[in-house]
Amino acid sequence: MTSLRVLTIGGFISYRALFNWLRPSTYVFTTLVPSITKLAFFVFLGRAAHIADDSWYVAGNALVVAASPSIFGMAQTIAGERYTQTLGLLVVSPANRVAVFLGRALPATLNGIVVSAWAFAVGSLLFGVSVPGGAVGPLALTIALTATSCVGLGLFNAALGLRWRETGVFGNVLLYVLLLFAGVNIPLDRLPGWLSTLAQGLPVTHGARAARELVGGATLGHVLPLLGAEALVGAAYLAVGLTAIRLFETEARRGASLEVA
Amino acid sequence: MLSRSPFDMFVVVASPLIFATLARYAYAGQPAEALLVGAIAAGVMGIWSSTTASGAGALQTQRYYGVLELLVASPTPFWAVVLPISVAISGIGIYSLLVGLAYVRLVYGVPIEIHDWPAFLVGVAATIGSIGSLGFVLASALVRYRSAFMVGNVFEWPVWMICGLLIPVAALPGWLQPVSWVLAPTWGMRALRDATLGHAGAWAAIGIGVALAALYLCVGMLLLRVFVRLARAHATLSLT
Numbered sequence: 001m002t003s004l005r006v007l008t009i010g011g012f013i014s015y016r017a018l019f020n021w022l023r024p025s026t027y028v029f030t031t032l033v034p035s036i037t038k039l040a041f042f043v044f045l046g047r048a049a050h051i052a053d054d055s056w057y058v059a060g061n062a063l064v065v066a067a068s069p070s071i072f073g074m075a076q077t078i079a080g081e082r083y084t085q086t087l088g089l090l091v092v093s094p095a096n097r098v099a100v101f102l103g104r105a106l107p108a109t110l111n112g113i114v115v116s117a118w119a120f121a122v123g124s125l126l127f128g129v130s131v132p133g134g135a136v137g138p139l140a141l142t143i144a145l146t147a148t149s150c151v152g153l154g155l156f157n158a159a160l161g162l163r164w165r166e167t168g169v170f171g172n173v174l175l176y177v178l179l180l181f182a183g184v185n186i187p188l189d190r191l192p193g194w195l196s197t198l199a200q201g202l203p204v205t206h207g208a209r210a211a212r213e214l215v216g217g218a219t220l221g222h223v224l225p226l227l228g229a230e231a232l233v234g235a236a237y238l239a240v241g242l243t244a245i246r247l248f249e250t251e252a253r254r255g256a257s258l259e260v261a
Numbered sequence: 262m263l264s265r266s267p268f269d270m271f272v273v274v275a276s277p278l279i280f281a282t283l284a285r286y287a288y289a290g291q292p293a294e295a296l297l298v299g300a301i302a303a304g305v306m307g308i309w310s311s312t313t314a315s316g317a318g319a320l321q322t323q324r325y326y327g328v329l330e331l332l333v334a335s336p337t338p339f340w341a342v343v344l345p346i347s348v349a350i351s352g353i354g355i356y357s358l359l360v361g362l363a364y365v366r367l368v369y370g371v372p373i374e375i376h377d378w379p380a381f382l383v384g385v386a387a388t389i390g391s392i393g394s395l396g397f398v399l400a401s402a403l404v405r406y407r408s409a410f411m412v413g414n415v416f417e418w419p420v421w422m423i424c425g426l427l428i429p430v431a432a433l434p435g436w437l438q439p440v441s442w443v444l445a446p447t448w449g450m451r452a453l454r455d456a457t458l459g460h461a462g463a464w465a466a467i468g469i470g471v472a473l474a475a476l477y478l479c480v481g482m483l484l485l486r487v488f489v490r491l492a493r494a495h496a497t498l499s500l501t
Contacts, residue, residue: 029411037418044422048432049287169271176279186286 003099010095011103031111035065035119036126042185043127051187054127059211060184062120064204066112066147067154067178073108074154075167077101082161088258091249101158101245105151105238112147131215138220139211145227146207149234150178153203155241162248162258177202184208203237206230272310273353277303277361284427285369293371294458300361300371301453302426307357308389309420309446311350312396313413319346320403329404330498339404339489340397340482347400348393355389376459384456384467388449391470394477395445401481405488405497425450445473 039061046057081087090100120143124131131139157174161167179185181195182204188196199205210226252258277300284299320343323329332342365371375381399412422428423437424446430438441447452466492498 026411030414034414034418037415037422041418041422041428044428044432045283045287048428051287172271173275176275180279180283180286185283190286190289 003096006095007099007103007106009103010100011106031069031115032118035068035115036122038065039119039123040126043123045185055129055215056212057185058120058123058127058129059215060204060208062116062123063143063146063208063211064178064182064184065119066116066143067150067175067204069115070108070112070147070150070154071157071171071174072154072168073111074105074151074158075161075171077104077108078158078161079165079167082165082258091253091258097245097249098242101155101242104158105155108154109144109148109151112150113144116143116147129215132217134219135214135217138214138223141220142207142210142214142223142227142230145230145234146204146211149203149207149230149237152234152237152241153178156237156244157241159241159244159248162245162252178204182208200229201233201236203230203233206233269311269314269353270356272314273307273356274360276307276310277357278364279303280306280427281361281364285365287427293369294374296365296369296371297362297373298454298457299427300365301358301457302450304354304358304361305388305392305424305446305450305453306421306426307361308351308354308392308449309424310417311354311357312347312392313399313417313420319350320400321407324407324499327499333404333489333493333498340485343400343404343485344394344397344478344481347396348390351389351393351396354392355385358385375457377456377463380456380463380467381453384449384452384463384470387452387467387470387474388445391445391449391474391477394474394481397481398477398484401484401488404485405492405495407497420444420446423447443473445470445477448473 039058042061043054043057046052046054078087081090117140120131120139123129153174157167157170160170164170181191181199182202183199184204188199188205191199206226206229210223210230213223213226214220280303281296281300284303285296288295288299320329323332333339335342362373366373399416402412423430423433423441424444425441426446430441430447433441448466448470452463452470455461455463455466
C-alpha cells in the first residue's frame with residue numbers, strides 16, 4: 001500500500017514541482033511550441049533533400065518529440081532533488097525504489113503522450129497529412145507505447161544523474177541520437193549497416209515505423225509486431241534504468257558523493 | 262566561464278557534429294563541397310544556439326548572484342555591459358565552425374577549400390557580430406522578464422529552419438522567405454557559403470549583415486532602456 005502511494009501520489013507531486021505549474025506558459029513555450037518548430041524543420045529538410053514526403057516526417061517526428069520531456073523530465077527528478085538538497089533524504093528513506101522512480105515515470109509518460117498527440121494533430125493540420133479514421137485508435141496505442149519506451153531511456157538518463165551532474169548534456173546526446181539514428185529523420189537504409197542494426201535497439205524506431213504504416217492505411221494487426229518490438233525495447237530500457245539507479249545509488253552512498261557527483 | 266561549462270561546450274562543440282552528420286546523410290550523394298557548406302551551416306547553427314541558450318543563461322546568472330541590480334545602478338551605460346556579453350557568447354560559437362570543418366575533413370575526407378579567404382574571415386567576424394547583436398535585442402527582454410529565457414527555446418529551431426542553413430530559403434513557403442531577410446544568420450550563412458564556393462555576393466552579404474547589426478543595436482538599446490525602466494518600476498531586477 002505504501003509503495004502504491006509512493007508510486008502514484010509521490011510521482012504526481014514530484015512532477016507538479018518539476019514543471020512549475022503555477023506558470024503554464026512555461027510548459028507551452030518550453031515543450032509544446034518547440035515540438036512543432038522541430039517537426040517543421042525536419043519536414044522542410046525532407047522536402048529540400050527529397051528524402052520522403054511530409055507524412056513520413058510528421059509521423060516520425062510526432063513520435064520522437066515525446067523523447068524530449070521524457071529524457072529531460074526524468075533526469076530532472078534526480079537533478080531537481082539534488083538542487084533542492086533533498087536527494088540525500090530520498091535515498092535514506094525506506095521507500096521502495098521501484099515505486100519511487102516508476103511513480104515519477106508515470107507523469108512523464110503521460111506528458112510524452114500529450115506532447116506527441118499534440119504534435120501529431122498540429123503537424124497533420126499544418127502539412128495536410130490525413131489520418132484514416134480507423135487508424136486513430138491504433139495510433140493512440142503507438143504513441144502511448146513509444147512515450148513509455150522513451151521514458152525508459154529517460155530513466156537511464158536519470159540514473160546517470162546519480163553519478164554525474166551533467167544530465168543536460170547526456171540528455172541532449174540521447175535526444176540527438178534518436179533524431180539522427182532512430183529512422184525518424186534519416187531513412188535507416190541511408191545509414192551504415194552497423195548503425196542501422198543499432199537503431200533497432202533504440203526507442204521510437206519501431207514506433208515511428210508503425211505510425212507511418214498506420215497513416216498509410218495499415219491495420220492494427222499489421223503493425224502489432226512493430227508495437228511488440230517497441231514495447232520490448234521500452235521494457236529493456238526501464239530494466240536497465242532501474243538497475244543503474246540501484247548500482248549508482250549504492251556507489252554514491254559508499255563514496256558519500258551523492259550531493260557532489 | 263562558458264568554456265568551462267560542459268553544457269555550453271556541448272552546445273558549441275557537439276551541435277556541429279550532429280548537424281554536419283545530418284547534412285551528410287540527408288544530402289547523401291551530393292558533391293563534397295555540399296558537405297563543406299553543410300559543415301559551415303552546422304557552425305552557424307552552433308553560433309545561434311550559443312547566442313540563444315547561453316545568452317539567456319548569462320543574464321540569469323547575473324540575476325541569480327544578485328549582481329544585476331548593481332550593474333543597472335552603476336554609472337556605466339547598461340547597454341555597454343550587456344552588448345559585450347552577447348557578442349562574446351556568440352563568439353564562443355566560433356568553436357562550432359572550427360569543429361564542423363575539422364569533422365568533415367577528418368571523418369569524411371572533405372578538403373577545406375575556401376575560394377575567398379579574406380571574405381570568409383571577415384564574414385566569420387561579421388556573422389558573430391551580427392548574431393551577437395541580435396542576441397543583444399533578445400537579452401534586453403530578459404532584464405524585465407525572467408521567463409524570457411524561453412525565447413531561446415522558441416526561436417532556436419525556427420531560425421535554423423528559415424535562415425538558409427541546412428534548408429535552402431527557396432524551399433520554404435513564399436510568405437516565410439521575407440522573414441529570413443531580417444535575420445542575421447541568413448546573411449552570415451550566405452556570406453560564408455559564397456566566400457567558400459567563390460560565388461559573387463559574399464561582400465554584399467557581409468555588408469547587409471553589418472547593416473542589420475547596426476539596426477539591432479539601435480533597437481536593442483531602445484528596448485533595453487524601456488525594459489530597465491519597467492524592471493526598476495516593478496522592482497523585478499532581483500527576482501529569480
